[in-house]
Amino acid sequence: MFLSISCLPHLKVPAVVSALSRPSFIPLYSLALKSLSQQRLYSSKIDNAALQIEKIRNIGISAHIDSGKTTLTERILYYTGRIEQMHEVRGKDGVGAVMDSMELERQRGITIQSAATYTMWKDININIIDTPGHVDFTVEVERALRVLDGAVLVLCSVGGVQSQTLTVNRQMKRYNVPVLAFINKLDRQGADPIRVFRQIRSKLGHNAAFMQIPIGLEGDCEGVVDVLTGKALYFEGTNGEKVREGEVPEHLQELLQQRRHELIEAVSNADEEIGEMFLEEKTPTVEQLMAGIRRSVLQRALTPVFLGTALKNKGVQPLLDAVVQYLPHPGEVINYALRKTSDGKEEKVAMDGERSSRHPFVGLAFKLEAGKFGQLTYMRVYQGHVSKGDSLYNARTGKKIRVNRLAQMHSNNMEEIKEAFAGDIVALFGVECASGDTFLSNNKSNISLETMFIPDPVIAMSIKPKNNKDMDNFAKACNRFTREDPTYRITWDEDCKETIASGMGELHLEVYGQRMEREYNCPVVMGKPKVAFRETLTEPFEYDYLHKKQTGGAGQYARVVGIIETLEGEKNTKLEFTNETIGTGVPNQFVPGVERGFKTYCEKGMLTGHRVSGIKFRLIDGASHCVDSSEFAFFQATMGAMRQACEEGKWKILEPIMKVEVTGPSESQGAILAHLNRRKAIIKGTDSSEGWFTIEAEVPLNEMFGYSTALRSVTQGKGEYSMEFSRYAPAPTETLQQLMEQHEAEQAAATGVTVNKKKTSKR
Template sequence: MTIYSALKLPRIIQNLKTVVQLRQGFSSHAKYAEHKPIELIRNIGISAHIDSGKTTLTERILFYTGRIESMHEVRGKDNVGATMDSMELERQRGITIQSAATYTLWKDTNINIIDTPGHVDFTVEVERALRVLDGAVLVLCAVGGVQSQTLTVNRQMKRYNVPCLAFINKLDRQGSNPYRVISHMRSKLNHNAAFIQLPIGLENNLKGIIDLVGEKSIYFEGPLGTELRYDEIPQDMRAESQEKRQELIEHLSNADEKFGELFLEEKPFTEADIKAAIRRSCIKREFTPVLVGSALKNKGVQPLLDAVLEYLPNPGEVENIALVEKDGQDTEKIVLSPARDGKLPCVSLAFKLEAGKFGQLTYLRCYQGVLKKGDTIYNARTGKKVRLARLVRLHSNQMEDVNEVYAGDIFALFGVDCASGDTFVTDPKLNLAMESIYVPEPVVSMSIKPTNSKDRDNFAKAIGRFTKEDPTFQFHYDSDVKETLVSGMGELHLEIYAQRMEREYGCPVTLGKPKVAFRETLVSPCAFDYLHKKQSGGAGQYARIIGVVEPLPATHNTVNEFADETMGTNVPKQFIPGVERGFREMCEKGLLTGHKISGIKFRLQDGGHHIVDSSELAFNLATHGAIKEVFNEGSWQILEPIMLVEVTAPDEFQGVVMGQLNKRHGIITGTDGAEGWFTVYAEVPLNDMFGYAGELRSSTQGKGEFTMEYSRYSPCLPDLQEKLIREYQESQGINVEKKKKKN
């Protein structure tokens, strides 16, 4: 035997041991189909800003729990890519586009995991995942800290009341600083956060972690970090770990009443007391435990899995509410029971749709009861019934058939015609529905057309599928500009769908210049008194409406309101829906620039009707006339979407970056800096952000990066308003000339 092979032998033996352990882990997956008590189930999501290491962390979790045999990187040099990035486009770009579901087993507990995208353009994927999850892992980059999308994810967690653990990742990177990250968590996210772990060394010296609760150090040994070695806390870190443990105890005593009493009475408390207090306060969202590690370097992942089991709730500890419609009354809220005995009717929520090779794949979360293969379920919205021929659980893009699912499980069905957010029940008499998912309004529109006219059929199929799967991706034909438009959350969002059409449907498309979703609104209240009268033999039309159209406050400038303030019978109640429908129809297209009207309130105060000639149609047309009257007499302005922009680049480019943002009418709201890098926060109109990615890259030698997300609508500058009005009038004039030629 050569010296070289003798040196390699211990490593080969170690690798064989690892493979044997993983094989044992795989055989344990046969246990997954067993009916487990609800205490041994966790539904978690992994959410964070772009490039914080979510998919890498999920890959490590699947490897250590024996779900996959080998680990691959997100931008894999071996051309494999991460398991959860199953789409070819995701592997090529190194980003997550669709949330992917999987399940695994850790210490006899089933963990359902959803890996979500970090890019703001795919924010609806995160919304859908958090709507059905019981807990989440908020991943933070040790260098970047709290970034723009972290704030968005935090807001989404708050909206659905999802408890979370924080995991500070990438401690092996140059410039990593977990202490700065936790101070940002407290100041920017308003979390009552404290370390429950500390890193032993940083950057290239990251050796392991200190468990502050158990007062021990953990080292990750072996070629893939599979062997955990527990030891005493290093001598040089004892003072710091004692100080941080005391800080943890103080934060816990503020968050948990029971633990606070022990602390005030100065009674001794055990490791079990601290763990119980962390669990109680974490589930109530009053405390956020902070863990540390580096997923890429295989450090800190197993203790994170232990923390998921110890501190995040099982489905039985989360209150899930359904709405029951009463006859002629308001809806009533009822709490669903997570009991897994099958005595109660099943209630499930469809949270994501995907077109697979076997037809539409619908992801559902079961909230109550048991669902078995062969059962019949009903769509609470449409009343349609479906017989379940197949139930599957998902592991990224692979499927595994199951015979039954219980409350707390995440599963999928084939061939069910439904929309995202529909509720399915086994007993249609219940007349109940779960609250649906919040879907943000699209902010960017582009014209789209197939490059080859022969691809129209494939183009229609692709559009039909993508608009059904993603509610933020919308499609409509604009008869004025004679163009087909797609709308979405950003340029990248629309670009990805254009590439998917070419890859998945063989239909290359051409995208036009992005169009921004401007809005029109009223500046000051304007009264109206409009009479619609038409008599041409036979039954005529007669309707008179009187009232006021007024602007809503700036905080509500994306919605419209209708108020019926009529007294008596001057406007009969059966005609009021016609007035409201007329108002809503006119708001679809403003008369100033052709964009939607928003931020106004239509107050119907009085009117008049004719005993024979009045109808709902007459009042509908009268409302059209009244809005046109208000348009001519009132003062109108155009609103544009304002984006929260966050730019990160090396210090030497700070002046250039700020100059670019000012040139684009941006308002700088704050700056931040750490170790040679700076971050600028600004509010910039979306209309001025097109082409910024290229400009930033070229002016910062490719080192600068930025993210943006929708913030609010705000009045645009007068010169832009004049330009938009002029362009709209010119386009209308062209259409008029064409009509004259035709006639």
Template sequence: MASQVPIEKVRNIGISAHIDSGKTTLSERILFYTGRIHEIHEVRGKDGVGAKMDSMDLEREKGITIQSAATYAMWGEYNINLIDTPGHVDFTIEVERALRVLDGAILVLCSVSGVQSQSITVDRQMKRYKVPRIAFVNKMDRAGANYQRVAAQLKEKLNHHPVRLQLPIGAEDRFQGLVDLIQMKAFYFDGESGENIREEEIPAELLEQAKADRQEMIEKVAEVDDALGELFLSDSPISNEQITAAVRRATISLKMTPVMCGSAYKNKGVQLLLNAICAYLPNPSEVTNEALDQKNNEAKVVLESTPDKPFVGLAFKLEDGRYGQLTYMRVYQGKVSKGDFIVNQANQKKVKVPRIVRMHSNEMNDINEGYAGDIIALFGVECASGDTFTDGTVQYTMTSMFVPDAVISLAVAPKNRDAQANFSKALNRFTKEDPTFRVNRDEESGQTIIKGMGELHLEIYIERMKREYNCEVVAGKPQVAYRETISQRGEFAYTHKKQTGGSGQFARVCGYVEPLPSDAVQQYEFVDDIVGGSIPREFIPACDKGFAEAVKKGSLIGFPVVGIRVVINDGAFHAVDSSEMAFKTAAIMGFREGYAAAKPIILEPMMKVEVQAPEDFQGSVVGQINQRRGTILESGTAEGYVTVVAEVPLNTMFGYSTDLRSATQGKGEFTMEFAKYSPVPRNEAEALMAAYKEKLAAEQAARK
């Protein structure tokens, strides 16, 4: 059984990359060569079976990965736990939570396109969790493949220290095999699925090139590894074992990125990549995992990957299966067995572990216990994504993961009244599984609003409601998450007076609002500058509450106000008539007064859009971006393709995919991710404000 493997032989790795670089195809090959599956199916293959790791019907139809899938395999004596993650930025949380619990990763790059916008996003996530990685340059059989150029881009665009460990034999349609620069041998992959590896001497015409490349490789590793550096400088003979050990040390300490190449689709180079995973990526005990000790003021504790320490595990992903909730867990310390009682640190609830399985995409294999370093799944354990479990003897929590803000929202409602129960069931499940998918109810219009990371993200969830819950959904026009802010200082002095029979209400607040600096972390700041008790201490929190409520809805178009500091420096109170309620109301009205004087403006989300299309269509691609109020940041051509990077307002991006396809005869593709908020042009702002006024007037008329 896999859990009997010593911890030195365990590897927890993820495969992540830009869309369509071949991640799922690569995991399919890894499963085949490790004997986990017995035949290969393509992602968009003609046999309609689809890749093992894309287990959802939707994934097979669209040929994209939506949920990360977990599996495990044995390669020789090594147990590899593997997570295949999506490439679309809309599903960025899936990549985020996979990298949160992994020890190493493979960054797949396309040999033609090289480092693309999503590769940069994924790389940023890897850096956030300090994950060592191997870069695999895939699709070496494609026209325009260039291994050296892609390796150089790792340095230019991602700031890595890339070291090429291989030399391809031929490229494009003449790609035959690889030269391993450490062993100085040539490898060819024979047989129908490349399963027979043939090792030969390096072809004579490549020998000089291989020697030069090997020398360059040793120099580059010596730059970042002291032990090899000393041998190199003293001109001592260097053995293959010494090079391998140095590459391993430098990779784990994040000083270098080994670069390898191959073609997963043509079954070349995958076995050598598997060898490299075992040789260069860390085992769970070589990675520093820290927890926060709740008993000791959140002091950091380094967890040890040994089975005899108290159990600590992190629930990093939830799925709602046929038999109830399936909780994916990474065991960091100790071990967990069937029938154990474990404690959820979020609410201190004690739960029993009824069943432990290891996942192989959507199939489950029962096991009795999970040890430190394992990735397992539990049944029947209720919890939320990101909860830490322990055996109750320690109160540790793992640090949480980064969840980006939603940029787009849609009003949704079930088509038939009868489907209401399924509709809420589906929304409950999706929000629990996916922290970037949010649902709220708009009190005024009574609509259900869903928010997410992009059009595709919400589209997939609506489609899943229809399929998995038999609930057809009517969706409104997508709504962009605008924000409001101020452009200068604005003063206010507001007196709230109300006299009804008995005690009245009285409160006066004076002060000003001003913009926060652009690099401020918080979007709202409250400053209390009251001296001499003009407002008694006990009413200050009520003022803060009032302001905090007022910033939730700006007066221009009713969106939240960001980047604002509210300062109160004077006021007045009445011994009888002043109350918390009175000061809260005065603060709300005072804020509106100051806000109106501070020249408020509307902000809109700007997306970083990267478009790739054949060169002939450059004019129409640029024209379309200009029409959409886009600002072009850079554009360049390579291998007959033009790449344009621009910042474009999200509001103008709806329906862009259709327009791009028709303008480029279906050959253009684009990706986008949130970049920043920036002010809306004046004519746009006026149109938005007029629409908001109309909406308010209609609502008031409806109330009468």
């Protein structure tokens, strides 16, 4: 017993004793007594190299907001012995969930930052990242899925497939992540797992199959029936820690046979071996079917669907078994790095996931965080191994760094380790880097890992500290938060003389404003939100601009000729430049100046001051002077050509259109529709079930400010909505007029301030 307790330093002795006394934990901890060399039971004392790659799972838990991700993670940690007590997400008991370590998360009841931990289940080490559900913090999901090998998609049995579920599904598809689905909240009134299952198939396009049948719903939820084994599972004990097998209730026998046939059919459509048995009308054994499910899941050809209610402690242990059984270990996922060839192209290089030091180290820094231990860099090891005291190279900057401390994270708690191997997720200290940087043991290998997708901000607000004496703290907070979150950006507007904070939504900016006050004692004042409008041409414009300047000595001479074309569809947010010159009209050494002038001008348009996008600058011809031409002269000529296009061409404004999903009680449907229509919404579809309805619509972001207050007002606080960026579309003429008038007023005000300052200085 002494040996078992001493290898669990993160738990108090009474917690271990109580854990050992629970029946479901006896096999796990007796195994720890027998074979310490094969376990990594939460301690750096266990040899990390002894852990086989087959005994590792790297998973993420993702879902729409308020689907129960953090509650599910809390149960997983409890049942695996990682924590001794479970707590509520909103922190009503004064503690809050382990993975919501930030005070703001516990107050709001939402996850703001992704949190990492690791635990053991049946001799398997599971690294878990709990991600936010709100679209404003979608970058946390992006970087988590970039480094994970598998994921659990959590769905609410009442809400079903919601807007952020679709976003998370696209992210999983982008990174080719195998997935299990878990339909949660079977205890809620109106729970309908069959409807959610149909939505998984129709809306998400998954080849889904039920792995379980619920034994009762809502208040009558007692447990689940395992379709594979044909056993009923009941979750007993104070916290559902004891799983009892029983006979399947009589009224579910026929449904069990039907679900098993549907499961075999779904697997046969995804797996060749089971497909042949299906055609030959052979019935696969449980072992054969499990092997077929695993092969199909690894190929993303099948999504097994599990059921339960995390809040009521039912269905979590079978889900853990499924994670171990069906999701891949790091050695089964082929990860690639990019290597530049001698001709400037990039080729893919497969990483070797073997847990040894035979191969050069390759790791990806996917998240930065300033915690109570200082600057943390979360890193996924893809190849080779790293030890405390090793030197690594940043592939982007070429700088050498030393690994002074190496740790594994349990939420906001650190547990130091001596070394890490391929498949591990670790944290480094005091490393200067950016999110997405690749680290190598050899700076001559010339390879880098593909970074994660970073969406562009869609909303901006002015921000400044309440008191000028807090400027130092304000600068520190801005520097830290922009490094940690690539979607949160701070810029200085020269015309308005304001600091502008850009992000993914009102909540995103509001949360960082509150964090500045809480963590840096720097209260801030935030101005009216500014939408990221775009300026673009409505029709092609032919330009011919000559820049000529002579002031004595060497002058400036450059002429550019070409066409500025419009880009339609998904390209209306991009800029393109092509050099189509023939001959020596524009020498090659001056072409970069033309491209730089084009992109510099597009940073701020003349009409409204917003960025220019959706155009293609074609350089067709030009002229140069043997003495007076330079790259700067062609830069100025291109700027002049763009001004000419702005003054003489026909322009329009593009505004961001958001995909909005509103859920509320049926009696408020008419009022909500009226509100959306007043906000120029285009209704895409409606759905109703059990006294609740869901409206899907597309609404201009400019019309969505303050909508949360209006929605709460018409639904007595029962309604909720989610919003994510959809596309850019032409704005109405009145919006263009308002923006032009506002821009002129801001310029006049800025000029007035400048003039006053000059007058004051003269006096």
